[in-house]
Amino acid sequence: xxxxxxxxxxxxxxxxxxxxxxxxxxxxxxxxxxxxxxxxxxxxxxxxxxxxxxxxxxxxxxxxxxxxxxxxxxxxxxxxxxxxxxxxxxxxxxxxxxxxxxxxxxxxxxxxxxxxxxxxxxxxxxxxxxxxxxxxxxxxxxxxxxxxxxxxxxxxxxxxxxxxxxxxxxxxxxxxxxxxxxxxxxxxxxxxxxxxxxxxxxxxxxxxxxxxxxxxxxxxxxxxxxxxxxxxxxxxxxxxxxxxxxxxxxxxxxxxxxxxxxxxxxxxxxxxxxxxxxxxxxxxxxxxxxxxxxxxxxxxxxxxxxxxxxxxxxxxxxxxxxxxxxxxxxxxxxxxxxxxxxxxxxxxxxxxxxxxxxxxxxxxxxxxxxxxxx
Amino acid sequence: xxxxxxxxxxxxxxxxxxxxxxxxxxxxxxxxxxxxxxxxxxxxxxxxxxxxxxxxxxxxxxxxxxxxxxxxxxxxxxxxxxxxxxxxxxxxxxxxxxxxxxxxxxxxxxxxxxxxxxxxxxxxxxxxxxxxxxxxxxxxxxxxxxxxxxxxxxxxxxxxxxxxxxxxxxxxxxxxxxxxxxxxxxxxxxxxxxxxxxxxxxxxxxxxxxxxxxxxxxxxxxxxxxxxxxxxxxxxxxxxxxxxxxxxxxxxxxxxxx
Numbered sequence: 001x002x003x004x005x006x007x008x009x010x011x012x013x014x015x016x017x018x019x020x021x022x023x024x025x026x027x028x029x030x031x032x033x034x035x036x037x038x039x040x041x042x043x044x045x046x047x048x049x050x051x052x053x054x055x056x057x058x059x060x061x062x063x064x065x066x067x068x069x070x071x072x073x074x075x076x077x078x079x080x081x082x083x084x085x086x087x088x089x090x091x092x093x094x095x096x097x098x099x100x101x102x103x104x105x106x107x108x109x110x111x112x113x114x115x116x117x118x119x120x121x122x123x124x125x126x127x128x129x130x131x132x133x134x135x136x137x138x139x140x141x142x143x144x145x146x147x148x149x150x151x152x153x154x155x156x157x158x159x160x161x162x163x164x165x166x167x168x169x170x171x172x173x174x175x176x177x178x179x180x181x182x183x184x185x186x187x188x189x190x191x192x193x194x195x196x197x198x199x200x201x202x203x204x205x206x207x208x209x210x211x212x213x214x215x216x217x218x219x220x221x222x223x224x225x226x227x228x229x230x231x232x233x234x235x236x237x238x239x240x241x242x243x244x245x246x247x248x249x250x251x252x253x254x255x256x257x258x259x260x261x262x263x264x265x266x267x268x269x270x271x272x273x274x275x276x277x278x279x280x281x282x283x284x285x286x287x288x289x290x291x292x293x294x295x296x297x298x299x300x301x302x303x304x305x306x307x308x309x310x311x312x313x314x315x316x317x318x319x320x321x322x323x324x325x326x327x328x329x330x331x332x333x334x335x336x337x338x339x340x341x342x343x344x345x346x347x348x349x350x351x352x353x354x355x356x357x358x359x360x361x362x363x364x365x366x367x368x369x370x371x372x373x374x
Numbered sequence: 375x376x377x378x379x380x381x382x383x384x385x386x387x388x389x390x391x392x393x394x395x396x397x398x399x400x401x402x403x404x405x406x407x408x409x410x411x412x413x414x415x416x417x418x419x420x421x422x423x424x425x426x427x428x429x430x431x432x433x434x435x436x437x438x439x440x441x442x443x444x445x446x447x448x449x450x451x452x453x454x455x456x457x458x459x460x461x462x463x464x465x466x467x468x469x470x471x472x473x474x475x476x477x478x479x480x481x482x483x484x485x486x487x488x489x490x491x492x493x494x495x496x497x498x499x500x501x502x503x504x505x506x507x508x509x510x511x512x513x514x515x516x517x518x519x520x521x522x523x524x525x526x527x528x529x530x531x532x533x534x535x536x537x538x539x540x541x542x543x544x545x546x547x548x549x550x551x552x553x554x555x556x557x558x559x560x561x562x563x564x565x566x567x568x569x570x571x572x573x574x575x576x577x578x579x580x581x582x583x584x585x586x587x588x589x590x591x592x593x594x595x596x597x598x599x600x601x602x603x604x605x606x607x608x609x610x611x612x613x614x615x616x617x618x619x620x621x622x623x624x625x626x627x628x629x630x631x632x
Contacts, residue, residue, distance in 0.1 A: 002483050007474035286470040291459025369431050372422050372543050
């Protein structure tokens, strides 16, 4: 087929620039918003997803990980007695007040874990080790919150709720969805920091014995331990994600912004392809008069849309890659997993081809007799 | 043997609200293979409507149109593009070339519609352009061509489908008289060489001398034969002399400009 679509597309370079600008805008906005959504959901459930636990035991009716209430630590022993439980450990997750060297207070989320356990240990450590938590007053935090908490290097001493906290290590990339950074410490020390009574815990994390059935163990705990809820890590992760993303409306806002990007891109592409179609209407009429079926003319228009989509996608993803990279050191990471990048191509293509439908309907109703009108 | 085009009792009424505009009132017309026929008449007489119906672009209100013995007037709309593609080549007043394609690609577009692509299409396209005297303009764009050259590319495109019928609507209207004569001679040669039926709608009496037959359309009807004969003898002969003088003067002026 002679390159009619390609030539028509590149013939008017200003219009092509407008079309590509619209597509790039849409691609970048959608990638950023969806990337934020993915980043947010990953961040909200990070504690659960990286816990290495199979089951979470909580007090009744806990909607998400940050809103658990304390219960008796004696339930830990009841849980350990359930068949199929290989390991069970207490974990604290509670708010505290961090005092900076300059006297300012910052809210933190204190995570009290057992150094002997494999569960809920700090991950992505770039300085120090989990074993360092055994040292007196030891805490580990993420390096991205150094400025917020007034920390310059390991070894510095601060206070959490009036008690000494010595920074012994840093992680990288452990974000908190709230504005309060996570601070890892031992379970005992965490109890002191957050004023939790000695006989209380916030969670019990469970690792299953090899070959144990997770649902059976879960039911076993529920029938053996009173007044608790038991969730698989996957369930608790989804509950937490759903709460932050949809119950608070944060996720909806982000998704709406992504949808807005799609609509803007659609409108811009529809307008420019329609304008191009109108400019070339006589040619399409001539094609029909020559005997071209409608599908032949549709192919020309769709090829234009597809070429625009491909070029706009490439340019948009280049810009998006820069934005994603720049966001990694910030408080809100934009994630771009490869399935999303691939999906964006098809979404861009669908957006552009869908926008071309307006022009296709115009060409469908075009009367080839118009070619006889001088 | 069937005429190339056979029109019987053809009527066409355009709806305009409650009233209708009758464009054709029962036209009968035969065009034989190898014949070049001019359709002439005042504006609004129905010439272009008749051409459009013969070309399967417009549908008739009633009547019959046969192309090479095949009835087409009653065919459903969706079958008409295939009929046009198989039987008919069009030449338009405004050339209707694709400005973003080269001359060669314009011709290849028609070949592409016929399913001829790649090297065979390029070869055939080159041959057709050489046939109309534009072999060296294969890679030229329409904007770089003169009016006469554009019309010759359009003729090459119309021939690409090897149609037995060529329909032309005012093919010389946008051309100077000298170029117009060359185009008409070319179309006459095409009609006679390959036994094509050529029907030309024109206002231009200067080109009537090239016709094998002139048919006058008035108020949606074909004027009776004796009235047809009177016009060329009394009027067209005189106009032909004026046309030759005008062509001579235009040539002299063009020579001075070059």
